Amino acid sequence: ITDLMDNFAIYFGHVVSNTFYPLPTRAIGVGSAFEGWSPREEDVVYSVLVPLNPPQRHTFHLEPELDTAGQRPGRNFRVRVELECTCTREQQWENVLCFLHHPEEQLRRNQDPSLLHTLCTDSYLDVHKTARWFYQLVGATWPALPQSHNWHLVLLPSTRSCQFRVTNGNESFWIEMLFGVREGDTDIFVSSQPREVYTPRTTWPETYAVAEMKFFRHIARQAPPDSMHLKCLQFFTHVLLGIGFSTYTMKTIVMHLLGVIPMSRWRRRDFLQQLLYISEMLRSCVEERCLNHFIVGNRRLPEGISLPPEVQMAETRSLFYRLKQDPAAHSRAMSEYHEL
Template identity: 75%
Template sequence: NNDDGNAQQVNNNAANEERGVGNEDDNEAANAANNMVVANDINNFDLEDNFGRMVMERIQWPEQDLEMGCRWTMALMNNFATYFQLVLANSFHPVLQRAIGVGSAFEGWSPREQDVVYQVLVPMAPPQGHSFHLEQDTAGQRCMRNFRIRVQLECTCSSEQQGRNMLCFLHHPKEELRTNQDPSLLHTLCTGSHLDVEKTARWFYQLVRAIWPALPQSHNWHLVLLPSRRSCQFQVTNGRESYRIEMLFGVRQGNS
């Protein structure tokens, strides 16, 4: 618009020099051009304002539905947690704690209805005879908060641990351990001495598939497992409603 105004002014000056007359007509034309510029600015502002309003409405549309979806998801996760404790009791797999709602859905917004994913974080604690240690992943220099979980065996020779009929992974003969006790976490979900993300994700899938039929939600909802290498994703539908849920897993750092 500024370029058009400048061009109009140059043309007006040239016309005045050639004609030496018509100043009043030229002023009226300039005023009309200025009015058009102002009108265009107002229209552009209105368009931008309307566009911004539409974006906000699109982002905030599911406030009621999201709240319902979050409640339903957490109820499902609480049921899963109950069976996780039963299934994993006295095992050498990670101890799964109650899920925590994370991500945009639990913050009350989502880009589009069809893209809503209810993400939950399932904190993991080490099983008996093991400890977890967070180590920064030196391979990912760009991502300063990318950590790996190092798994370390701990001595369980104390009388308290012996009362649990558990053999110490560090101080009992390997043959005795192999015959009388399940393998340690290092031999199931780890690669080397670190917890393997993809192995852990596959383990989560196995747990969800095995436990689902025992949950009350399975009577009216249908479970579909979705492919993912680093988390456990699935969709549940009942013919009218559908929720997509992603289970992430991690380890608490300190008191966080």
Template identity: 60%
Template structure:
């Protein structure tokens, strides 16, 4: 609008008639020049605006052209494919990232749940083993130490009393059996078993003869006693009488009977006579022991062992003393232990109890500190009825498992698993009517357990041999196994053996 007004004023100034010269002319010229200057400024502004609009229009056209050229049909599909591929890769990466985050969180949650479950399981099992099941409360280690101190005091006093006589020489006692292995079968009074090895006195020799009677179970021996010849030609420079050739002279001079006259039957050492002799010595020397000041001693009747009961008004325990001879330099002994009603008094059955106790002590150093093997053995022995199986059969199964299952698997958390393995081993053995002895014929025992060559090479006896010979006994044993499982389930449920 302003431009049209300026143009109109300019035209009027041109077409008007001439004005007088002078000051008027100067004023007119000044106004014309100002109008021209404003007109030019207005033109410049107008041109700049048009240029800007033109630039903007050209710029928009170039983008449209560029976009159109990019979207030509032969170029659209590669571009679209790249775009789709990019989006697919991004989507997959994002999905995997989310899945990794979710799986990581799930794994953490699962691990946390497993840890909580393990803690709950460990607590439940500890509650079952320590609080639910009523285990015997006696301190076995204290009882074992007390027993060994008592018997060693006895043997020390008796050795001094028997010096100069021709009775067997008492060696250091050896503890064996369940108490010395760290477990006990029942809650009543515990019996601590010890073996007192015997060696021949001066002038005597022991010969161990294997019994060839196959009708008797196990490996049995007899101890033939001979007088030793010590004639001067055999012992140069020694002025002594010969026990073999001058027994009457020695008997008259020493006023002591030789071993053949006192404890033997037909030149064989008699178990019953030996036990009676030792029990008489115990009764006669009891007052000389320091334990007599605080304990009361009672000798219990027995034919093949010396059974002692000691009480102090608060505690009571029993000690069963067996006698035996060592076979070679090994952990195998022949002993006075009872083996059936028809066991002759001159028969000394071979025992592997000392080797078994050494095996349990060896395993105690190998298994975890809170191992479950003794709890497993003790629980099975606790619910075992005497008529079902011998406790030694259950003990043999546990020893076989200890020898084959990795020691790390005997952790307390695996208690029920090992209990199940023991029951399964028992079931299979009953079905096969075969359970091998653990010590005899076992050539993979720890080196510290020493076996005589004939024991190591022998064929392991079958502890269930009788079941194979008697079908009725086998049926009863299978039923007893089912009863055992039933009693075990009740113990785990109610906590009472």
């Protein structure tokens, strides 16, 4: 998968260089498949986040959307696209026309349209348009990739990502290419991955997937060979299939416990004890209607995980905020816990 994504990145670069489309950079593997705890090994989805840089003569500005409830554990953004004045460069490059200061008719005749006219809606980068463009990009570059000689590509429908399967008769891999914009030089991005059932097409939710992947990588470096921390997480995600608690809830609980319980106590002999710890923490969080987000407001992350100050210093947000707002939801959650 990594080799395939690296090859895509190389050919994406060839295709979009010297255009006014976003510049995809090397994909980052995120989520359970790359963290080592996929709930269902027979149907693994390999999610990768493709960072996008603005094309030449454009800039990206991240604008946070107002959270009227003030409860959500993650922020939503819009990516405003602005054009740069290139008048001073026209003397150096004859074919450079300034998007801001040349007549539209002249621009139409002599230059490709700006990003504002291709993948944007009302000056904001449009997730749906970007996804369609990614599908075109994957389809156009696939024949040039070495993998195309032995593998078959099948594109799968999605409005907020580019999903496809590659098969060679014996093996099959389901890949989801998400795309995002990095917040500064940190490990936090805004991405195309939706957080709610309905996410507007110009909304880019903040994602902590890269920081979480780096946390699991940090833990793996410290873990003894027979560490069962991933097996514990995998066990609970299996148990919870069809029950109301999300896999992200269990992942968050395990990350919190990994942050406080020494790795020497996650060995094979400790497996049952750690399952009890996880179960007990879930019960306690449901009873108290509070499960703090692991990344937002966490000032004790390992060195090497970079957060924007407004994320690191933020007030902690609970994944269970709806349980406080809705007594019926809290009752259901307690019942679901007792069903485990």
